[in-house]
Every structure is written in structure tokens, then in C-alpha cells.
Amino acid sequence: MKAYVFPGQGAQFTGMGKDLYESSAEAKELFEKANEILGFRITDIMFEGTADQLKETKVTQPAVFLHSVIKAKTLGADFQPEMVAGHSLGEFSALVAAGALTFEDGLKLVSQRALAMQKACEITPSTMAAVLGLEDKVVEDVCASIDGVVVPANYNCPGQLVISGETSAVEKACEAMKAAGAKRALILPVGGAFHSPMMEPAREELAAAIEKTTFSKPVCPVYQNVTATAVTDPEDIKANLIIQLTAPVRWTQSVQNMIADGATLFTEVGPGNVLQGLVKKIDKEAETAGA
Incomplete structure (x- = not known):
């Protein structure tokens, strides 16, 4: 069974999408439509911008989304997903690719999500850290023992939270974590505490936008971050998407469940190859490819 996976924030690079824009009339039309919807020429930043310009919140999330979704659309008849999943922001790309959301609605939601997260980050000093070499349970227990807000946010693969x-x-x-035996516990260069209770103001803002948006039944199951299980009901998809901002990304569990449900090939659609690497770490027998 063919599974398609869509990357999240952090996968962006200068020049992303330029080849698609130049080689496909359909891609060019979608990129121009995106410039119109966003009210600025995101294509200029994607194709020619600096790494710092690409890191701006209002740019990063729509840029990764556009690269993934437009790439999926240019695959034409070759794009026949039997299951999809996306890492954090990538869940929006997965939903558009699977037909649960229109391109326009997906882009508007991603743009609103980025701005809402940016605002939430400015309220309280917050951050994220990568923990390597500990079992999930140990990480969960350490977080629970600390005074203040700290939670597991991304279950990326075994030994990487x-x-x-x-x-x-x-x-x-x-x-x-280091005292408990972690190989590394490293503060990440991010704008704030994504997938934690610190994102509650952003969740409320995004919830209002999601509630107003029409969702359709996807062409195949979507393995959502919040549940890590196959979801096809539009109302469930919406509810999970709202919870996603303050809940952990259960990527390890999603990939394990996709394999248990018959996934044999994982194709990453979008910038970079981070997810292919994570899939291999979750199950070294799994076959992976880039779109």
C-alpha cells in the first residue's frame, strides 16, 4: 500500500519550488494564486530569499505547505495515495492532497495558523528541546517531575523526542534528561513552544477559522498527529486539527500504525527528506522514496 507523508516546518530551503514553477503551467498558476491569497509574493522569497527571510513565521509555514501540495498536484495520475500523514504543519498539506480541504482553504488556514502561533510565542518566553537516547516513558516522567510547563511535543522516532x-x-x-542518561538534550532554535499548552491562545484563534471552513471526506485515510490512527470523518478531522496545536505530534505511533495497516512504501512529498529518515528509524524494513 502506498503511503504519502508531508514534512513540517524546518524543511524549507532557498530556491524551493522554483523548478516546479518553471516546468509546470499548473504549478505556476497555483503559486500565483497563492501570492494573491497571501497578499505578498511568497514565491520571490521561496525562490530567491535568504535563509533568514524563509524563517519568518508568516513565510515558513505557507512555503513548506505550498511546496508539498503543488508537488503532489503535479504528480498527476501517479499520485494515488492509499493513506497519508503529515508532520505538524504537514498535516494540512496531507489533508489538501487527500481532498479533505481545497487548496485555497488549506493555504488560508496555514497562514492564519502561522500568525496565531507567532502571537502566542510572544506572550511568554517559551522554547523546545530535542532529547536523544531516552525511552519515551523516561522523557514523559522527567517532564512530569519538573515545576512549570514542559511536555513531550514530538514523538519523532524511538529515542528522539x-x-x-x-x-x-x-x-x-x-x-x-542528561542526568537520566540522555545522549543529548539540546535547546532548539525555534520561536516558541509549539505543541504545548503555551499554544492555547493560538488554538482558540485557529479553532474559530477551522470551524468556518468546509471539510470533505478524504480520498483515503489520514493518520492524524493527535490520534496516530486512520481518520476519514470530516468532523473528526476538524476536531483533531484544532487539538493539534496544544497536543503532541505522535509521529512514531502514526508510522507504526500505517505499517500495521499495510503501508509498504512511504513517499515524502515536499522539501527535504527528514521524514524518510524518521520512517527508517521507526522501521528499518520500511521502503521510502522522495516524490
């Missing part, structure tokens, strides 16, 4: 929360609590947790 990202934690998220108030800066001081994350720093304390990092020291405790």
Missing part, C-alpha cells in the same frame, strides 16, 4: 514549554522549565528538564 522533542519537549516543549516555558523556557525555564525546558532548561531544567534538559538537565534532568
Whole structure:
């Protein structure tokens, strides 16, 4: 069975999407439509911008989304997903690719999500950290033992978790993780504490936008971050998408469930190859490819 996976924030690179724009009339039309919807020429930043310009919140999330979705659309008849999943932001790309959301609605939601997250990040100093070489349960227990807000945010693969929360609590947790035997516990260069309770203001803002948006039944099951299970009901998809901002990304569990449900080939659609690497770490027998 063919599974398609869509990357999240961090996969962006200068020049992303330029080849698609120049080689496909359909891609060019979609990119120009995106410039119109967003109210600025995101294509100029994607194709020619600096790494710093690409890191701006209002740019990063729509840029990764556009690269993934437009790439999927240019695959034409070759794109026959039997299951899809996306990492964090990538879940929106997966939903558009699977027909649960229109291109326009998906882009508007991603843009609103980025701006809402940016605002939430400015309220309280918060951050994220990568923890390597500990079992999930140990990371969960350490987080629970720390005063202040710090929670597991991304279950990326066995032995690689990202934690998220108030800066001081994350720093304390990092020291405790090292004491518990972590190979590394490293503060990440991110704008704030994504997938933690610190994103509650953004969740409320995004919830209002999601509630107003029409969702359709996708052409195949979507393995959502919040549940890590196959979802096809539009109302369930919406509910999970709203919870996603304050809940952990269960990527390890999603990939394991996709394999249990028959996935034999994981194709990554979008910039980079991070997800192919994670899939291999979750199950070294799994076959992976780039679109």
C-alpha cells in the first residue's frame, strides 16, 4: 500500500519550488494564486530569499505547505495515495492532497495558523528541546517531575523526542534528561513552544477559522498527529486539527500504525527528506522514496 507523508516546518530551503514553477503551467498558476491569497509574493522569497527571510513565521509555514501540495498536484495520475500523514504543519498539506480541504482553504488556514502561533510565542518566553537516547516513558516522567510547563511535543522516532514549554522549565528538564542518561538534550532554535499548552491562545484563534471552513471526506485515510490512527470523518478531522496545536505530534505511533495497516512504501512529498529518515528509524524494513 502506498503511503504519502508531508514534512513540517524546518524543511524549507532557498530556491524551493522554483523548478516546479518553471516546468509546470499548473504549478505556476497555483503559486500565483497563492501570492494573491497571501497578499505578498511568497514565491520571490521561496525562490530567491535568504535563509533568514524563509524563517519568518508568516513565510515558513505557507512555503513548506505550498511546496508539498503543488508537488503532489503535479504528480498527476501517479499520485494515488492509499493513506497519508503529515508532520505538524504537514498535516494540512496531507489533508489538501487527500481532498479533505481545497487548496485555497488549506493555504488560508496555514497562514492564519502561522500568525496565531507567532502571537502566542510572544506572550511568554517559551522554547523546545530535542532529547536523544531516552525511552519515551523516561522523557514523559522527567517532564512530569519538573515545576512549570514542559511536555513531550514530538514523538519523532524511538529515542528522539522533542519537549516543549516555558523556557525555564525546558532548561531544567534538559538537565534532568542528561542526568537520566540522555545522549543529548539540546535547546532548539525555534520561536516558541509549539505543541504545548503555551499554544492555547493560538488554538482558540485557529479553532474559530477551522470551524468556518468546509471539510470533505478524504480520498483515503489520514493518520492524524493527535490520534496516530486512520481518520476519514470530516468532523473528526476538524476536531483533531484544532487539538493539534496544544497536543503532541505522535509521529512514531502514526508510522507504526500505517505499517500495521499495510503501508509498504512511504513517499515524502515536499522539501527535504527528514521524514524518510524518521520512517527508517521507526522501521528499518520500511521502503521510502522522495516524490
